[in-house]
């Protein structure tokens with residue numbers, strides 16, 4: 001059973017991503033390659049939320065900062081069948097969905113915040129296999145901001161003795177956006193290097209190469225294989241930070257399993 | 267967890283909450299308190315209308331149990347329902363020293379609320395027929411909203427759901443027609459929440475659209491949604507609660 005922490009700045013799409021995994025009937029169900037089985041109440045509950053909120057054209061609220069104990073654990077079994085006639089592989093994952101607010105705060109100097117501490121301890125526990133880090137923004141100034149956070153994060157990782165054995169899957173989320181979609185095939189070069197050069201350089205320099213990979217994902221996806229219009233509508237006044245699905249029956253996430261497979265199997 | 271009704275005097279806060287408990291319901295059912303009991307408390311039979319909420323207290327706190335039928339099934343929600351008198355927004359009330367403790371109490375509750383329902387009246391220009399003169403002009407309405415924006419930015423930096431109810435829809439539109447256009451059904455609603463909001467915003471909240479967008483930008487994590495409501499149309503009355511219910515149900 002692998003424990004995975006899903007982290008990243010506010011509104012980068014973490015909770016929505018987990019909901020899409022849980023609600024696989026709508027999202028991955030169409031694919032014969034994967035099957036996802038929610039294993040506990042928390043994961044069944046978030047699947048219901050996907051149906052009541054995302055599939056009704058609404059979007060999730062920011063995840064609350066309470067205590068680590070009240071954070072839900074989403075547990076799934078993921079089965080992957082790469083080729084017909086080949087035996088399927090399956091693995092179980094337990095996810096913790098961190099509030100972006102906490103992640104963004106780790107770069108602030110006023111340490112000693114109890115909740116902050118708790119989250120950091122939880123994130124670097126020995127039984128955590130890897131972190132899925134979602135980024136979604138690159139407007140002016142964000143690279144700098146993220147770079148500071150990541151620097152601090154890597155320091156903490158080191159001081160918790162996880163520098164050598166914690167895998168980091170770093171993903172650019174919401175990649176259905178026109179400016180990103182074409183960069184999805186080589187995300188390290190065309191998305192990360194290009195839009196978040198400092199953050200990317202820090203990650204490359206400080207993390208053992210075998211423990212880091214870059215991904216492009218989109219929980220909402222595009223309308224059709226041959227119609228790459230984004231399947232989303234942006235909320236007015238939220239500068240692209242908040243969006244909802246545009247055509248619900250066409251919901252088909254892009255590449256959301258690959259980082260998990262790698263985190264688990266390497 | 268609480269949902270708080272705020273708005274100026276006579277906008278219909280008490281009526282909206284009381285009528286929600288009316289047993290003739292579709293997808294939102296108040297299981298407690300009972301409609302008849304509420305009526306005894308809040309309604310003046312002789313006048314044939316709700317009593318004005320008394321401003322000697324800034325907050326009336328009642329437990330509310332509702333059942334909302336969401337796409338995945340019925341959900342029970344336990345809530346605090348906080349009614350407030352419109353009087354507290356008047357300068358005269360706010361300036362009186364003896365009201366300060368009540369005002370502070372009110373501010374404390376509003377920051378803790380899960381959702382804020384701001385009930386606003388229709389403005390003179392959209393009202394068709396009866397006593398238009400009783401209602402403020404569009405310009406006054408916009409100015410008043412600007413003050414709401416200031417209030418939310420200053421005193422509610424953590425609010426997540428701000429539900430704007432343009433009430434008394436029966437005075438300015440064909441409520442049956444609008445209700446069927448915006449209709450919710452757990453299985454197949456003709457519109458998504460995004461489409462409903464876009465429609466209502468475009469059609470009825472146009473004069474304050476930029477102010478709404480501005481507020482949206484300024485409070486991160488806030489969702490502002492626009493509704494038209496009327497105590498004379500059950501479907502419209504329930505919509506804000508189905509919306510809130512999708513988030514509050516746990």
Ligand SMILES: Nc1nc2c(ncn2[C@@H]2O[C@H](COP(=O)(O)OP(=O)(O)OP(=O)(O)O)[C@@H](O)[C@H]2O)c(=O)[nH]1
Nearest residue numbers: 011012013014015016059062063100219220242243
């Ligand atoms: N365009 C687009 N928007 C998305 C996608 N996934 C999520 N969103 C939207 O991004 C916003 C934030 O999503 P959340 O899942 O709440 O983000 P989060 O990272 O959990 O945020 P916090 O809990 O505050 O840390 C919501 O409006 C989502 O609907 C996506 O794939 N594409």
Ligand SMILES: Nc1nc2c(ncn2[C@@H]2O[C@H](COP(=O)(O)OP(=O)(O)OP(=O)(O)O)[C@@H](O)[C@H]2O)c(=O)[nH]1
Nearest residue numbers: 275276277278279280281316319351352434496497
């Ligand atoms: N036509 C019409 N009248 C309404 C509607 N809702 C409320 N009213 C009337 O508006 C008046 C004021 O309603 P209340 O519910 O007492 O208003 P309030 O906002 O609680 O007022 P205060 O307690 O004084 O702040 C009453 O006469 C109601 O019958 C509506 O949807 N349509």
Ligand SMILES: [Mg+2]
Nearest residue numbers: 014015062063
């Ligand atoms: Mg979240």
Ligand SMILES: [Mg+2]
Nearest residue numbers: 279280318319
């Ligand atoms: Mg009242």
